[in-house]
Amino acid sequence: MRQWRIPKTEITIRRVDNGDREGQFLFSAETVAQLETFYGRVRHLPYRPGVIGGFFEWYSLSPGNLLPPRWLLSLVRFSELPSWLVREIWDQTIWQWLALFLTLLVTVKAIIFAGGLYRAKMRGKAAALRQRALRILFMLLAVGILTAAAYVIDDVVNITGRALLVVVGFLVGLRLLFWACLVFQGCNFLAELFVLSPRIDSRGIDGSxxxxxxxxxxxxxxxxxxxxGAGQLGVSIVPVITGLGVVGLALSLAAKPTVENVIGGLTLFADRPVRVGDFCRFGGTSGTVVEIGLRSTRIQGLDRTVTSIPNAEFSQLQLVNVSRRDYILLETTLGLRYETTLDQLRWVLARLREMLLAHPEVHDFPEARVRFVGFNAYSLDISVRAYIATSDLDVFLAVQEDILFRIGEIVDQAGTAFAFPSNTTYVTRDAAPERKRREEVEEEFRKESDGVGASTPGTIEEQQDHAPFESQETSEP
Structure with a gap:
């Protein structure tokens, strides 16, 4: 038989002779084209009593969406299932409950397996971009697994009623959560791609x-x-938003320090006093900026420990950015022994100036300065001040070492040496005052006393009256 027409109608079913559906009986193209016409003819007619009795029960307790998928029919013959498997419990057959449990079990196992692959690939210090890509891949797999599980439960196993609402609603909600995480990770992935641009310092404040x-x-x-998504699932958003408004007011009061830290972080982004990788000094502490986050800034100290400082506090500190300097100052004071003669001192000053001016790593401007600055308690002090043309501390230390060695050679060539803190004690025999001179002074004083009287006047006027010289009176004009 190649075709069959429903009696007293124009609805025709024909056998397919070629193509992927060869051998199947389908509605003819003419019938499909006239479906709206056929429906308009019978839509006002009532259903025939008893014709479709028990149809819903048959639909809800059968696999598939009205008809089972072909691949499922090739695996299971539902007409040959044992009677206890088709027994109805809570609006579902036993085989449907078993299929539901098996589907959920496979779903959980598949997500756990995908998570295991993700953790295995994340071992070690993976690059930030690779980490983001792996997270996105894992979440895409999770979304695909949950979508397939919802399809199997709804369209293949054909779970209906409240069980369908609970199970599929849970799967859709979980899938929505993964979608939200996927969007978040996608934004971070795009940020990492953007940071890879050569115009942006990935470790600097622009990247942060x-x-x-x-x-x-x-x-x-x-x-x-x-x-x-919650609104699509039937969850009312208005009470949630209203509740968030009240909760947000409470959180804004409780999270005041956090808000201050966020504003401090934005201030750091705008002013850019430091960047990631800069070595800075603040509050008596030195360290390298590791990360400038939204809430805090992480500093790695010289002892390799990492300190997290809230941005609200860090933005108010007096920051000294050592990495921003163009040159490094070399400043020291030389102390020469007091046995050094002035000619030796002048020779040392001249040789030091010549050495600094000729040194390739000493910057010309500001010009190097060498001056004799004073007599110390135990040394003759020479101030040496020069700028080294580098911002790298290791290079500066190497240049400083070379200059100090040359200074030592110059001092040694001058025939002098560096002084060290010391006290010199001179030991000598104490001589008594000269007796002859004492007697002369005493005799001279007695003669003067005899000339002016035995008693010494007690007032200035009396002393003037007995003075050995004549006073000259001046008259007013």
């Missing part, structure tokens, strides 16, 4: 700002997607 803005945009988009 791009990552921070990507985090904020990702959070906003993820929450928007989550609330939209």
């Amino acid at each position: 700002m791009v990552r921070t803005m990507a985090n904020l945009i990702g959070i906003f988009l993820s929450l928007s997607l989550f609330f939209y």
Whole structure:
């Protein structure tokens, strides 16, 4: 038989002779083209009583969406299932409950397996871009697994009623959560791609700002997607938003330090006093900036420990950015022995100036300075001041070492030496005052006393009256 027409109708079913569906009986093209016409003719007619009795029960307790998929029919003959498997419990057959449990078990196992692969690939110090890509791949796999599970449960196993609402609703909600995380990770992935641009320092404050803005945009988009999906699932958004307004007011009061830290972080991004990788001094502490985050800044000290400082506090500190200097100052004071003669001192000063001016690593401007600055308690002090043409501390230390060696050679060539803290004690025999001179002074004083009287006047006027010289009176004009 090649075709069959339903009696007293124009609906025709024909056998397919070629193609992927060869051998199947399908509605003819003419019938499909006239479906709207056929429906308009019978839509006002009532259903025939008893014709479709028990149809819903048959549909809900059968696999597939009205008809089982062909691949499922090739695996299982439902007409030959044992009677206890088709027994109805809570609006589902036993085989449907078993298939539901098996589907959920396979779903969980598949997600765990995908997570295991993700953790295996994340071992070691993977690059940030690779980490983001692996997270996105894992979440895409999770979304695909959950989508396939929802399809099998709804369209293949044909779970219906409240069980379908609970199970598929849970799977869709979980898938929505993965989608939100996927959007967040996608924003971070795009930020890492953007940071790879040669115009942006990936470790600098520009890279940190791009990552921070990507985090904020990702959070906003993820929450928007989550609330939209919740609304599609039937969850009312208005009470949630109202509750968030009240909770947000409470959180704004409780999270005042966090808000201050965020504003401090934005201030650091705008002013850019330091960048990631800069060596700086602040509050008596020195270290290298490891990360400038939205809430805190991480500093790695010289002892390799990492300190997290809230941005609100860090932005108010007096920051000395050592890495921003163009030159490094070499400043020292030389102390020569007091046995050094002035000619030796002048020779040392001249040789030191010549050495610094000729040194290739000493910058010409500001000009190097060598001066004799004073007599110390135990040394003759010479001030040496020069700028080394580098910003690298290791290079500076090497140049400083070379200059100090040359200074030592110059001092040695001058025939003098460096002084060290010391006290010199001179030991001599104490001589008594000269007796003859004492007697002469005493005799002279007695003669003067005899000439002016035995008693010494007690007032200035009396002394003037007995003075051995004549006073000259001056008259007013």
